[in-house]
Amino acid sequence: MGLTSSSIGRLGTLTAALLLAACTTPLREPVLPAAVRYQRVDFKTLPGWATDDLRAGFNAWKTGCPRLKKQAIWEPICTEASSITDDTNAIRSFLENRLVPLQLTSDNGNTKGLVTGYYEPVYAGSQTRTATAQYPLYGQPDDLITVALEDVYPELKGKRVRGKLVGKKLVPYPDRAEIVRKGVNAPVLAWLNDPLDVQFMQVQGSGRIKTSDGSELRLGYSDQNGRPYQPVGRWLVQHGELPASEVSMQSIRAWATANPSKINALLDSNPSYVFFHTLPSSNDGPIGSLGIPLTPERSIAVDTSTITLGSLVFLATTRPDSGIPIQKLVAAQDTGGAIKGSIRADYFWGTGQVAGELAGKMKQAGSLWLLWPKDSPLPH
Numbered sequence: 001m002g003l004t005s006s007s008i009g010r011l012g013t014l015t016a017a018l019l020l021a022a023c024t025t026p027l028r029e030p031v032l033p034a035a036v037r038y039q040r041v042d043f044k045t046l047p048g049w050a051t052d053d054l055r056a057g058f059n060a061w062k063t064g065c066p067r068l069k070k071q072a073i074w075e076p077i078c079t080e081a082s083s084i085t086d087d088t089n090a091i092r093s094f095l096e097n098r099l100v101p102l103q104l105t106s107d108n109g110n111t112k113g114l115v116t117g118y119y120e121p122v123y124a125g126s127q128t129r130t131a132t133a134q135y136p137l138y139g140q141p142d143d144l145i146t147v148a149l150e151d152v153y154p155e156l157k158g159k160r161v162r163g164k165l166v167g168k169k170l171v172p173y174p175d176r177a178e179i180v181r182k183g184v185n186a187p188v189l190a191w192l193n194d195p196l197d198v199q200f201m202q203v204q205g206s207g208r209i210k211t212s213d214g215s216e217l218r219l220g221y222s223d224q225n226g227r228p229y230q231p232v233g234r235w236l237v238q239h240g241e242l243p244a245s246e247v248s249m250q251s252i253r254a255w256a257t258a259n260p261s262k263i264n265a266l267l268d269s270n271p272s273y274v275f276f277h278t279l280p281s282s283n284d285g286p287i288g289s290l291g292i293p294l295t296p297e298r299s300i301a302v303d304t305s306t307i308t309l310g311s312l313v314f315l316a317t318t319r320p321d322s323g324i325p326i327q328k329l330v331a332a333q334d335t336g337g338a339i340k341g342s343i344r345a346d347y348f349w350g351t352g353q354v355a356g357e358l359a360g361k362m363k364q365a366g367s368l369w370l371l372w373p374k375d376s377p378l379p380h
Contacts, residue, residue: 036107037342038105039111040101040102041101045101046314047316048316049314049327052328056298061331062078062082063293064310064333067291067310100373100374101314104306104367104369106343111343112366113341114343115315115346115362116363117320118348119356120206120285120286121197121204121351121356124212125190125191126209133191134191135192135198136190137209137219138189138276139186139188139189140275140277141185143185145163147170148160174225176268177268180267189278195263195267205336206218206220206276216281218278218280219277219278220276222274223275224273227273228271229337230269230270232269233252241255249360250357285348294333295333296349296355297348298331298348299331299333299348300347301332301334301335301346301348302332302334302346303341305340309333310333312329313332313345313369314327314330317347318366319364321361345366
């Protein structure tokens, strides 16, 4: 998602990234996102607003205030938020007095969009190559060059192209197939037992590596090769291996187990490649694009062309396992290459297998309300 710090520049959600295309492209100007409209509504119209225990979402959001306070419209709100007691009614009163809900609406008037899930995986591996751990996770290459397009085109804030110098010419960085077969001028941070673990960890943008001696290594997103993301799930659909309705992390693993001779063709269909950096050992969540740890079930990755990073958001969607409503206050603390659209979010489920099961299945309809400072200009 997101990668971002973790993620995001993280390639984004697992399920959506398996099915959708990310926006990063090598040496070309990216397409501007679809238009979004903000419809001002009353708090009482938000489903679940009166019943959500707002403390978890509010406290997750406050962890980002040191960065958010650098923006003039947020500085007084963050300052005041620090004195609000840890009480749902006090938080609700504060938010209703200082913010206004803006429902995200597409340019065709639709208020429903896609909500997917992501998580921090935990994989078996080693910090040295072994007979079982054969698949590398690379750190950032020495020859990778990133160009921020906003320096020339302010309207493309946050957009970048990546490549390397050949002579005096900036050319696209090698794709996944070339990196895997020829290697890259970068340190190997860890070795995993399964090439699919490498792929899924790149999609998530962060993860933990459990070694045989019981120690744990945490890695987060550092950068990406700039190649356009091509979801491996799409390759399976296009080749008649799986129907689109059945593509998930679980079904892709099952297919790979049954078709080991085709795994390289599957993974080579995605030219994108993510590089990592080592993170301090901690029980906190992975670091999102805002530079702070993500909070399970209270942090989301967003498209920053529609939702300003660090903002408070109210989310209404459903669980992928039961259809039970999710109606809660969340913090926009991450981004992702596949998280693009006028109504779009990626829901952070947490760390480990249970979170991964939920993230891998999540592809829900949902609505979003940006909680924005009263009497302030709309985002962007």
